[in-house]
Amino acid sequence: MVPDEQELTGGNASGRVVRIGNTVRKPWLEKSAAVQDYLSALRSSGVDVPRPLGRDDGGRNVFEYVDGVLALEELPLGHEDLLRVGRMIREIHDASEAFVIPDPVGWNLLLPAEAPDLMCHNDLAPCNLVRGDRWVFIDWDGAGPSTRLWDLAYAAQSFAMLFDGQPVEEAAARLRAVVDGYQADDTLRAELPAAMARRTKAMLDLLESAHGTGFQPWADMYINGHGEHWRGAAQYVRQHQSAWEQALHR
Template sequence: MPETRSRVTGTSCEPGPVSDHEEVPLSGGNVSAGVVRVGDTVRRPAGFWTPAVHALLDHLHGAGFTAAPRPLGLDERGREVLSFAPGEAVWPHRFALLDPPGSLARIGRLIRAFHDAVAGFVPPPGARWNTLIPDPGHEIIAHHDLAPWNLVAEDGPAGRWTFIDWDNAAPGSRLWDLAYAAHGFLPLSAHPHWRRTDPHAAARLRTLVDAYGLDEDGRRALVPLLARRTRSMHTFLRERHAAGEQPWATLWDKGHGASWHADAAYTEEREELWRAALLAG
C-alpha cells in the first residue's frame, strides 16, 4: 500500500461539534467533491445508485449491523443525507491502529458481520448499482472497497468503527470482498514503506481469516483471489486511463496502476506462503 496511493473513494471525517446549519467540506479521496458535514449528517451528491444503496443501508441497520452510516433520505438540494460517522479515517495517518492482532481480528469480525447481515437483503425492484469492477460471484451485495481509507474509527478500545463510502456496493461474493480487504488491512504491499516481513504478513492474514471464520474450502479458494483481486485494480485503472476517464486517468498518471501491479506480483509470488499460513494446524 504505497504512500502515493490516495483513496479511490472516501472522505475524511472532521472531529468536533458542527452547527446544524454550517456546511463543513470533508476532504480526502478522489471522489469527494461536494461532500460536506452538516451537524450530525453528511451530505453528498446523489447518483443513480443512491436508492439501491440506501435500501441496502436500511437493511443492514435493521439486521443489527451498525458499522455503516444510516441513510436519511435526500435534502432540499437533492443530495443524499447520511448519519455522520464519528472519528477519523484510519488511512494514512492512523494505520498503526491496526497493528495489534486484536484490531485486525476486529476487522475480520466486522466484515463477517456485514456479510452475514447482507445475506438476507433483497434489492428493490429495478435496483441499479455503480459496478466498477465486475465480481465473478453474485451471492451478496458486496461493499467492493473495504479498506483502511474507508474505515472511520473513534479513539479507545470501545470506540465505534464505521465502514463508509458504500457508493460502489454491487452484486459480488464474500471472498472477492475479503480478498480486497486483506490487501489493504494487512497490507499485502510491495512498497518498502508498507511491506511487512513475509512471515508477519502471513500471520496477519491468518488472524484476519480466523476472525472472519472462513472454512477450509473458503481458505483454499481465497488464496488465488488475493492476487487476482489486486490485479483487477490495475486492469481497471489501465482501461479507464486509456478511455480518458477521470479521476482514474489521473491516478494512473500518478503511478497508482504501477503500485497495484507490483502488489499483485508480490502477492502472487507468495501464494504458497499464504496457503500454508491459512491451512496450518
Template sequence: MGRDEQGRQVLEYVPGEMGAESGTYSAAELRSIGQLLAHLHEALASFVPRADANWNQVIPPDRKEMICHNDVAPWNLVRSDRGFVLIDWDGAAPGSRLWDLAYAAQSMAGLRADRPVPQSAARLRAFVDGYGLDDASRPALAAMLGRRARAMYDLLREGARQQRQPWARIWTEDGPYWLATADYLDAHRDAWRAGLE
C-alpha cells in the same frame, strides 16, 4: 439512511478518526475489522435489492452472489466512539464474499511488495481468523488475492487510457503500486495458503 420526502439521500456524519495507514493495524485490530466484515456479509446475505436497482460497479466481480461493499479499506474506515464504522457506500454492488474479502484483507493487512512475506502471512491470518472464514474456502482466498489486486490495476490502467476520473489520477499515483502488489500476491500464493491453514 434512506431518502427524505423530496427523494434526497439522508446521510449520517460519523465523528472519529479516519482509518490508519494501510498495513499499520495491530493483529487485534485486524481480527476486529475482519469480524466487522463478517457481520456485514451476514447482514447483506439476506438483502434482496429492487429488480431495477442501478449499481456503480467499477470492477466486475468474479461472481454475483450477494451485495458487497467492494471498497473495504483503511480510507473508508472510521474509528469512532462506537467502534469501527465503514463509510463510502457508493461502490456497493453485486459480488462475492471471497472477492470482497480478498480486497479487504489485502488493503487492511497491508499485503504489499515491501513487506516480508512471513509478516504479511501473519497479518492475513489475523484478518481472516477475525472474519471466521471456513477452512475449505481458505485456499480459494489465497488464490484470489492476486486476481483481485490485478483487477484494481486493470481498472486504473483502463481509466487512464480513457482519461476517466478519478481513475486516471489514481493511476498516476498508484498504478505501479497495484501492479507490484498483484505480482507479489501471485508470487507467494503458497505462503498465503500455508499461513491460512
C-alpha cells in the same frame, strides 16, 4: 457553499462531499436509493453502519456523520484489531444474506465479481474504516452485487497490507488474523489467495485501461501514484501466493 458546510477530502471518486452538522452530503447516484435501503436493512439486523437519511432539498445523498480516525492513519493494525476487522466484515456479510438485490443487472460496477449473489460494500479498506467510540465502515457509494470471496479478497489484502516492500512473514500473520476473525471455512481459506491475486490484478487493469481511455478519475489516479502502487501490489500478492496459502491453512 452555504456557511455551515465543511468540505471533506480524501475520497477518490465520490464527487464533492461536505459535512453539515452531524450529516454527510454526497451527490445522489442512480443506485443511491438501493444503497440507502441496504444500509437500513443492515442497521435493522444490528450492524453498525452510517444511518441513511434520504435526500436533502438540493437532491444530495445524506448519511450520518461518524466521528473518529481512519484506520488508514493507524496502519499497521495489531493482531486484536485485525481480528475485530474480520469479525465486522463477517457480520456485514451475514446480515447481507437477508437483503434481496433489487436488480442484479445494470449496476455497472468497476470491478464486478463472477456470479454475484450478495450485496456487498466493495471497498472495505482502511481508508473507509472509522475508529473511535464506534468502529464503522463508511463510504457505501460503491455497494452492489458481489460475493463473499471477492469482497473479502480486497478487504483482507488491504488490511493485511499485502503491498510491495512489506515483510512477507508479517504480512502473512496480518492476513491470518483478518481471516481468523472472519471465521472463514476451509473452502474460503483455500480460494482466498488466488482471489486476492485476481483482485489486485483487476484493480491494476482498471487503472491502466482508464489511463489509455481518459476515464476519470481513474486516469488521473493512475499517474498520481495509484498505478505504480497497484502494479507492485499485484506482483507482490502473486509472487508470495504460497505464503498466503500456508498462513491460511488449518
